[in-house]
Amino acid sequence: MQQATISAEFTLEGVGTHSGDLCRIRVKPADINNGIGFQVQDTYIAANYHNVVNTEMCTQLACDGVSIATVEHLMAAFFGTGVTNAVVYVEGKEIPIMDGSARPFVDAIKRVGIEQQNSHRSCIRVMQEVAVVEEGRWIMLAPSDDFNIHVVCDFSKRQLHTEPKLFQFSCEKFADEIAPARTFGFQSDVEEMRRRGLGRGSSLENVVVFDDSGGVINSEGLRFPQEPVHHKILDLIGDLSLSGYYILGKCSAYCPGHRMNHRLLQELFSDASNYAVII
Ligand SMILES: [Zn+2]
Structure with missing residues (x-):
């Protein structure tokens, strides 16, 4: 590479x-x-x-x-x-x-x-399992010959049903399946975010918003049936790229977010026996 x-x-x-x-x-x-x-x-x-x-x-x-x-x-x-x-x-x-x-x-x-x-290009190979668990959510990296991501989301409390997705990384599939997936949020959170001064630039032109019954407010609908899960994979790829390496490993996550993605890298690099640098 x-x-x-x-x-x-x-x-x-x-x-x-x-x-x-x-x-x-x-x-x-x-x-x-x-x-x-x-x-x-x-x-x-x-x-x-x-x-x-x-x-x-x-x-x-x-x-x-x-x-x-x-x-x-x-x-x-x-x-x-x-x-x-x-x-x-x-x-x-x-x-x-x-x-x-x-x-x-x-x-x-x-x-x-x-x-x-x-x-x-600098690559690392994951040598042993590394995991972060936080309030019922978890994320882990395990050894693999490829870069794969498996994400499970649970928005059942929001009445939004999602399916797990396994993404085997390739540039072609990234462009087709992951890159177009948009940021998403829930209508019930919008007021709270505004009150905290967050999301001032967010609008239906840059966020997919789900209503209280899991319906899409944006008139154009979704780009994929599982767009929120695809977007979680997009965020994960962006956050893991901050390792500075191409990672040979399988990342599995249940309800991931930026904080957990970051903590996973901290955990990975906290012990040199977790990975091997290869070229
Ligand atoms: Zn995002």
Whole structure:
């Protein structure tokens, strides 16, 4: 597996889902071994789990007191297209939410093209099971020769029925099945979020909203029957990409979220016998 960057820079702009402010990103190619990073004013924030400072509603990175929020969908787009080196110049405090999915980022990357670089991509192999359990929810990594994700959600209290999904990672399947899956929420939570000053930029243009009987409020309906489960996989891929590695392992999760995804990486790297670095 090779490292890769984008063939030319691209710019995207849109509302930030939490701040409601207009945010703009300019994404530029980067050299071998740079990894993904965010340039916010004069501060460079490496896209690494060490720099995660907040996991409520999104994944937020910070360095030297400067932060960037809602990185997970863009990170998933880089991982899902095989782009390992790029610098994201940011105007604003978060990455624009676009349509709530990773598709606009994937489309922009494909539009400018992907350039393979003459160096191996860093990979790790999971050597033994690693798990995080939290209030009845859990997430784990187990040894595997591929990168697979199995997600089970339970929104039965919300009257929303979902099916488990196993996703065997490939760039092609990511673009088709995972990247288009949008952020979702529940109508009953909207008022509470507004009261707490969250989700100021969220609207039916960037969130799928379910009503109290599990019905979709958005007039266009769902992009897939199991769109919320696909979106959980999208978030998981974005969050796990903050390891800085391609992971050979099977990730299984029951009701995952950004906080648990982050804790899984902390647990994985807390013991060197959990993984082996390979090229
Ligand atoms: Zn998300």
